[in-house]
Amino acid sequence: MFIVIEGPNGVGKTTIAGLLTERLRHRGHLVHLTSEPTRTRLGELLRQAEDVIHGRALALAIAADRTLHVEDEIIPALDAGHIVISDRYVQSSLVLQRVDAVDLREIWSYNRYVLQPAVCFYLVDDPHTIGARLTARRHLTRLEATAMPERELQLYDQAFQFLRRQSWHQTTIDCRGRNPDQVASAILDTLDPLLAHRRAA
């Protein structure tokens, strides 16, 4: 089963993806935790080069990294019986490349052939809470510094509506007033029936 954790910078994706991995492993599942940009040479290059690669070129390069991610890492892990959890996926492009002035349909055209996740979780929180966390960060990348939490939340909502029309399975998780354990539990509540179905199949 392929699961995606999405949401604006600072909402808690990395924290929650890690907790969810622990909780699922504790229950005896094999879990492969991954993230985008990838930890491959291309992904690392993109993390370092975000200041000089921008707009359409960045959208294409991120889509190339994602394509390799699916082919070389996600599908092999799924074939080996793992639950795969990705911290960021297509939605991040539908939001961040738009912040970088690329049109939504163009971004989608570069991503439309990727593997469709079993379910995508969109973490949302109060923009002031997210903003306070970002202020506490020592270093922000160019796109992190450009995208404001309100704008990112609005673009994530538009990505959600767009992908719903492509029949993607998506769920919004409201993190307001919830600690990370409670957020992970809310995700597991949605996952449990899907996992039971997987076991029965």
Ligand SMILES: Nc1ncnc2c1ncn2[C@@H]1O[C@H](COP(=O)(O)OP(=O)(O)O)[C@@H](O)[C@H]1O
């Ligand atoms: N539900 C939560 N409640 C309180 N703090 C949280 C919550 N989720 C994450 N955090 C904290 O917010 C910060 C940003 O989380 P992080 O997982 O790095 O976000 P992202 O990967 O979305 O940028 C971290 O310091 C983390 O401990």
Ligand SMILES: Cc1cn([C@H]2C[C@H](O)[C@@H](COP(=O)(O)OP(=O)(O)O)O2)c(=O)[nH]c1=O
């Ligand atoms: C996945 C993804 C990342 N990015 C950019 C946004 C960030 O500035 C940068 C790194 O992502 P980020 O999630 O901040 O990485 P980490 O917290 O693991 O260092 O990559 C895109 O522009 N589009 C995408 O689709």
